[in-house]
Amino acid sequence: MLASFADAAARPDAAAGSKAFTVDDLVRLKRLTDPQASPDGRYVAFVLRETDMDANRGRTDIWLLDLTQKNAAARRLTTSPANDTSPRWAPDSRTLYFLSSRSGHSQVWRLPLAGGEATRVTDYPLDIGSLAVSPHADLIALSMEVFPDCMDLQCTKDRLEGPAKDKAAARVYERMFVRHWDTWSNGTRAHLFTARLAADGTAGVPLDVSGSLDADVPSKPFGGDEDFAFSPDGSALVFSARIAGRTEPWSTNFDLFQVPVDGSGAPRNLTADNPAWDAQPVFLHNGDLAWLAQDRPGFESDRFHVMLKSARTGSVRALTKSWDRSVNRLGAMPDGRSLLATADDLGQQALYSIDVASGTPRKLVGTGQVSDYCATKDSVVFALADLGAPADFEQFSFRGWNDETVYGYVMKPYGFESGKRYPIAFLVHGGPQSSFQNLWHYRWNAQTFAGGGYAVVLIDFHGSPGYGQAFTDSISGDWGGKPLVDLQKGLAAAIASYPWLDGERACALGASYGGFMTNWIAGNWPDRFRCLVTHDGTFDQRMMYYSTEELWFAEWESGGPQYENPQAYEKFNPVAWVAKWRTPMLVIHGEQDFRIPYTQALGAFTALQRRGIESTLLLFPDENHWVLKPANSVLWYRTVLGWLDQHLNR
Incomplete structure (x- = not known):
């Protein structure tokens, strides 16, 4: 049995066609995540995020749905003003453990389903980041960020509070990472802990x-x-x-380690023979261990396939070696006879069952985005999202680079009338090994652009996942080649196939790699668009290499470090084409973006201003690579849509 529960609560009403879908609607949508089925299969607990516009943040609570009752309504389990997340069941299905910041920082709490208030399980001086409950509920596993040389948690807390008392403000580093994503390194590491549960339910040291x-x-x-x-x-x-070590910023060599929960032995490396990425360990009922593995060191977008180790013999086999899809998330049915997996597939994020004996995948859900799932003994409960409302959309295909089949989507604007032609928002996805597929995206939401009166065109160019690993691989070393051809041919194919698209009124927009591509378009397809929007995009590949943090990405995509292969970094370098720029551009960046530092935006804006090209710079001091705060999201969409309104003359 399959049960979908997320789309009805979070998806905008397709019948509400009399009102345009706006960014104000988008940021207020309820978001359902982290479904967790009780061991007896009766309930599913999940996290519901609601937006508190006054506080400019999301608030999360835990809800419960009775799977045995037809058309049952979910009920709210927690109501604290603080965030409650990560519901995890005790084996008896009568108690939920969860993380909550209601005490002032993130700790483990527990809630009996029979009634009563939640009680605190941990009272540690540090925030807890993640949580799991042991099969016998005698202990919990949890993570906390600590200084490795500290003997106890209080030592870490005292050391973290020390700099606030020091008048001198400086950091000293002797190795990378100096900073990662949006955080400066402070010397702590995330460590995995276990804690015994006492008879009263509290956790020990x-x-x-x-x-x-x-x-x-x-x-x-x-x-x-x-x-x-x-x-x-x-x-x-x-x-x-x-x-x-010192190689962390250019290594993707994650291994699986096994350690006794009582700490009686050191962690033992189970996958030392694989120099690439091993991830997501999942135990089967009989003790066999499944996990995801890549084959090529240094390539974060290599295909993740499923490995299986026998508990009885210790033998290891590649279970899905011949399946040309990359698994996003791995799980298992309680009986251990089949695994569960999500994978991108032809513009969808599908859910599969994988037979443990043969490794054969079987598609369970093939349309939309299965963002998460959990399993009971006879059913799978999954969170589903798609682009299907309120505006109509359609997938199409065309002959792209080298006449190979490429897929894309078109979406009609709000208020669509047959016989009219509409301006185009041409969205270019980031990654680049990602996709603008049939998914619900809060930062680049096609429905919000359609609600603003724009037709939307999205192309899954060479490099996108879900079309075979060779298709994904094809972008590496060719950032401005095949993808640009696909974008050119895809836009032309869409305009030829859908007469309501006004090809004379189009703006190209993208973030991250999509921001690189809009910068690349500015110099290599300069007369096609009336305007451009580049968000957190690369402007200068050379300095990008020396200022980003995860070097493995740039080194794989360009065939080594910049100082060893400088010509590869210059081959598709937007800064080299500034002399040909002439299209008005809106430049956007988050100042806390350490993946693509905001100096890239300053460089692009400087080039535009010096050349006398109409341009605007929008900086978010408190955002990283993504715009996450509700008020900032509203400002982002209003600024971008205003830029389109200004240049496409609707």
Whole structure:
């Protein structure tokens, strides 16, 4: 049985066609995440995020849905003004553990379903980042950021508070990462701990089980409890970690380590033979261990395929080696006979069941974006989103670079009338190994552009996932080549196929790699668009290499460090084409973006201003690579749509 529960609560009403969908609607949508099925299969707990516009932030609570009742309404379990996240079931299905900041910082709490108030499980001096409950509910696993040389948590807390008392303000570094994503390194590492649960439900002194490794568990900046798992008997934890050393910024060599939960032994490397990425350990009911693995070191967008290690024999086999799809998230059915996996597939993020005996994948959900899921003994509950409302959209294909098949989407604008032609918002996705597929995107939401009166065209150019690994690989070393041809041919194909698209009134917009591409278009397709929008885009490839943090990305895409292969960095360098720029451009950047530092935006804006090209610079002092705060999101969309209004003369 399959049960979808997310789309009805979060998706805008397709029937509400009398009102345009706006950014004010977008930021106020409720967002459902992290479904967790109770072990007995009766309930699913999930996190619901609502937007507090006055506080300019999202608020999260935990909700519960009874799966045994037809058309049951979800009920709210937590109502604290603080954020409640990460619901995790006790094995008896009668108690929920969760993370909450209601005490002032993130700690573990528990809530009995029979009634009563939530009670605190941990009272540690540091924030807890992730949580798992052991199969016997006798202990919990959790992560905290600590100084590796500290003997206890209080030592870390005292050291973190020390600089506030010092009049001198400086940082000293002897190795990278100096900063990562949006955070300056302060010397702490995320460590994995276990803590015994007493009879009264409180946790004892935490035991650091990963502290002997120079590594973050979970990984930074986005790792969570998918990075570690209890063995079925509860005696061990397996976690994914990359040994840092001085090579951390240019290494993707994550390995799986196994460690006793009582700390009686050191972590043991289970995947030392693979120099590439090993991730997401998942135990089957019989003790077999499944996980995701890549084959090529240094390539973050290599295909993740499923590996399986037998608990009985210790033998390891590549379960999905012949399946030409990259798994995003791995899970398992409770009986251990099949695995569950999401993977991009032809413009969708599909859900699959994988037979453990044969490795054969079977598609369970093929339309839309399965963003998360959980399993009971006889069903799968999944969170589903898509672009299907309120404006109409359609997938199309065309002959792109080298006459190869490329896919894209078109979306009609709000108020569409047959016989009329509409200006085009031509959205270019980032990554570049990502996709503007049939998904609900809060930062580049096609429905919001359609609500502003624009037809939307999106192209999954060479480099996008879901069309085979060779298609994904094809962009590396060719950032301004095949993708530009695909964009050119894709826009032309859309205009030829959909007469309501006004090809004379078009603006190209993109972020990250999409921002690079709009900068590249400015010099290499300069007369096609009436305006451009570049958000957090690369302007100078050479200085980008020396100021970004995750060097493995640039080194794979350009065939090595800049000082070893400078010609590759210059081959598709927008700064070299500034003399040909002439299209009005809106430049946007977050000052806390350490992936593509904001000096790239300053460079682009300087070039535009010096050349006398109409241009505007929008900087967000408190945003990183993404615009996340509700008020900033509203300002972003209003500024961008205003720029389109100004230049497309609707």
